[in-house]
Amino acid sequence: MSLNVWLGALEQGLLWGAMVVGVYMTFRVLDYPDLTIDSAFTMGAAVAAKFILSGYNPWLSLVVAILCGALAGLITGLLHTRLRVAPLLSGILTMIALYSINLRIMGQANLSLLRVETIFTWAKGLPALGPFGPALLGLLVVALVLIILHLFLKTELGMGIRATGDNEQMIRSLGVNTSTMKLVGLAIANALVALSGGLVAQYQGFADIGMGIGMIIAGLASVIIGEALVGSQTLFRALLAAVTGSIIYRAVISLVLQLGLPPTDLKLLTSLIVVIAMSFPLVRQRLGLRALRLRSEQGAATGQRSQDL
Amino acid sequence: MLQLVNVAKTFNPGGVNEKAALREITLHVKEGEVVTIIGSNGAGKSTLLNVIAGVYEIEAGKVLLDSQDITRWPEHIRAAWIGRVFQDPLKGTAASMTIEENLALALRRGRPRRLHRGITPSERQLFKEQLALLGLGLEERMTTRVGLLSGGQRQALTVLMATIATPKLLLLDEHTAALDPRTARTVVELTEKIIARHRLTTLMVTHNLEQALRTGNRTIMMHEGRIILDLSGPERARTTVADLLKMFEKASGSAFADDRVLLTGNQGSL
Numbered sequence: 148m149s150l151n152v153w154l155g156a157l158e159q160g161l162l163w164g165a166m167v168v169g170v171y172m173t174f175r176v177l178d179y180p181d182l183t184i185d186s187a188f189t190m191g192a193a194v195a196a197k198f199i200l201s202g203y204n205p206w207l208s209l210v211v212a213i214l215c216g217a218l219a220g221l222i223t224g225l226l227h228t229r230l231r232v233a234p235l236l237s238g239i240l241t242m243i244a245l246y247s248i249n250l251r252i253m254g255q256a257n258l259s260l261l262r263v264e265t266i267f268t269w270a271k272g273l274p275a276l277g278p279f280g281p282a283l284l285g286l287l288v289v290a291l292v293l294i295i296l297h298l299f300l301k302t303e304l305g306m307g308i309r310a311t312g313d314n315e316q317m318i319r320s321l322g323v324n325t326s327t328m329k330l331v332g333l334a335i336a337n338a339l340v341a342l343s344g345g346l347v348a349q350y351q352g353f354a355d356i357g358m359g360i361g362m363i364i365a366g367l368a369s370v371i372i373g374e375a376l377v378g379s380q381t382l383f384r385a386l387l388a389a390v391t392g393s394i395i396y397r398a399v400i401s402l403v404l405q406l407g408l409p410p411t412d413l414k415l416l417t418s419l420i421v422v423i424a425m426s427f428p429l430v431r432q433r434l435g436l437r438a439l440r441l442r443s444e445q446g447a448a449t450g451q452r453s454q455d456l
Numbered sequence: 457m458l459q460l461v462n463v464a465k466t467f468n469p470g471g472v473n474e475k476a477a478l479r480e481i482t483l484h485v486k487e488g489e490v491v492t493i494i495g496s497n498g499a500g501k502s503t504l505l506n507v508i509a510g511v512y513e514i515e516a517g518k519v520l521l522d523s524q525d526i527t528r529w530p531e532h533i534r535a536a537w538i539g540r541v542f543q544d545p546l547k548g549t550a551a552s553m554t555i556e557e558n559l560a561l562a563l564r565r566g567r568p569r570r571l572h573r574g575i576t577p578s579e580r581q582l583f584k585e586q587l588a589l590l591g592l593g594l595e596e597r598m599t600t601r602v603g604l605l606s607g608g609q610r611q612a613l614t615v616l617m618a619t620i621a622t623p624k625l626l627l628l629d630e631h632t633a634a635l636d637p638r639t640a641r642t643v644v645e646l647t648e649k650i651i652a653r654h655r656l657t658t659l660m661v662t663h664n665l666e667q668a669l670r671t672g673n674r675t676i677m678m679h680e681g682r683i684i685l686d687l688s689g690p691e692r693a694r695t696t697v698a699d700l701l702k703m704f705e706k707a708s709g710s711a712f713a714d715d716r717v718l719l720t721g722n723q724g725s726l
Contacts, residue, residue, distance in 0.1 A: 299571075301573070301574045301575075302569075302571050302573060302574050303570050303571070303572050303573075303574050304569045304571055305574065306561055306569070306574040307561070309550070309552070310550045310553065310561050313550035314546075314547065314549065314550045314551070316542075317547060317548055317549060319532050319535065320509065320531070320535055320538075320540045320548075321535060321561055321562055321564070321617075322532050322533070322535035322564075322565045322567070323532055323535075323561075324530075328569075
């Protein structure tokens with residue numbers, strides 16, 4: 148594969164990385180399977196594209212995307228905490244509702260950003276960076292996200308959110324309103340996802356109503372890959388793992404596309420990756436048990452023989 | 457200090473599984489009193505603690521703490537005044553967070569969680585000193601994840617967490633029942649030490665009758681949602697485990713039905 152393809156995978160991994168960190172935040176930190184993520188990603192892209200096409204600054208469009216994502220997470224959280232809707236269903240409800248809203252925002256199913264100024268046309272225009280402009284820009288954004296989130300998760304509020312995902316009964320007995328913690332956590336997670344959507348829209352040069360479909364599974368696959376390779380012993384390591392997983396996931400996707408897999412088969416592949424990764428501990432346990440049993444059977448057999456003698 | 461007035465709690469009201477867990481409970485606990493609560497299975501001991509902590513809403517009656525009516529306060533607001541330790545060692549700590557992070561969460565019991573630093577250096581020093589008092593060597597492992605500790609270590613940590621921000625009231629719900637006898641003894645001694653140091657008003661549910669009489673200065677016995685016996689002073693001092701069982705049979709008209717009681721009775725102390 149050429150350098151260009153690898154560079155592309157790195158760029159994508161970094162830009163989608165913010166989304167993966169959002170998935171990490173819901174699935175791992177909050178222990179909340181939040182399907183809002185699919186539509187929050189599209190929403191970020193739609194809002195950013197619409198704002199840029201309306202003549203606003205591309206950076207400002209990202210700020211608005213972040214706010215809209217936070218709002219989407221908040222709605223899911225309110226459905227769950229106020230109306231007691233189950234976590235999975237609360238996310239689905241918001242996801243479906245946002246499909247219509249995203250179409251309203253865009254006015255059509257697809258918005259092109261090909262002939263307008265984005266943060267990436269700006270980065271490519273900086274001669275000092277050569278071909279690395281977009282990658283460095285992605286690195287900068289993701290590094291900022293990681294640093295801020297890491298600092299945040301070490302604050303009183305951030306620790307309250309982590310404890311809510313870990314042991315709700317315990318942290319409530321320590322005087323924390325777990326509903327508030329979930330609301331804040333979901334808002335932050337979906338804000339990150341929407342930021343990622345805004346970045347990706349500008350990077351690809353379009354926003355599309357279907358671009359968020361399956362995002363949560365891609366995010367989950369990335370989180371799992373990252374945890375396997377980087378580990379999650381400390382908070383910082385877990386955050387770094389999410390972004391690393393994202394980059395590797397995009398590299399794998401680029402690779403299989405190069406090998407001739409039709410792009411329409413990607414969602415199937417992604418689901419398979421997650422299923423295989425999730426079945427891994429079980430398979431390992433089964434194999435371990437079998438090895439133990441074999442050994443004990445052999446032991447019994449040799450024991451038998453020594454008695455015969 | 458703590459007052460319960462005609463408190464009633466029914467689970468699944470109107471349903472086939474309707475169960476009156478607490479019936480017209482009236483209880484007055486004085487400041488500094490350490491009350492042990494005993495009773496057969498399903499007597500309502502845990503429900504009583506959960507009602508005081510605000511986990512369950514009640515249908516009738518009032519709960520007052522320090523002459524304030526807290527009946528309608530949600531659990532997380534009451535938590536500012538109430539420290540709790542559960543039976544299951546896994547329930548009192550956050551496994552994925554470190555020892556010092558768990559303590560920092562507990563130190564802020566009842567305080568709003570802001571964007572301030574989660575742990576300050578002076579707090580770390582405090583945690584180190586307090587952990588050293590446990591005598592388990594945990595002060596050397598402050599950045600270890602709690603999930604890596606044993607059940608006994610976790611429960612000792614939970615007792616420290618429940619009391620590190622001194623509560624008005626400490627609720628212990630069979631907090632040594634899931635531990636092996638030796639560890640249970642350590643955790644009991646530790647708990648008594650901490651209660652004495654802060655002169656904490658305490659309610660402790662236990663299935664160990666001998667411990668119930670030895671610990672604290674008052675013992676109440678529950679049966680089918682009612683308090684059927686309330687012992688304190690010299691009367692309590694004279695009472696033996698055998699007396700307790702007799703009193704139970706007389707007051708309830710049935711045998712004391714808790715399989716674990718006999719077990720622990722045979723072992724003498726814990």
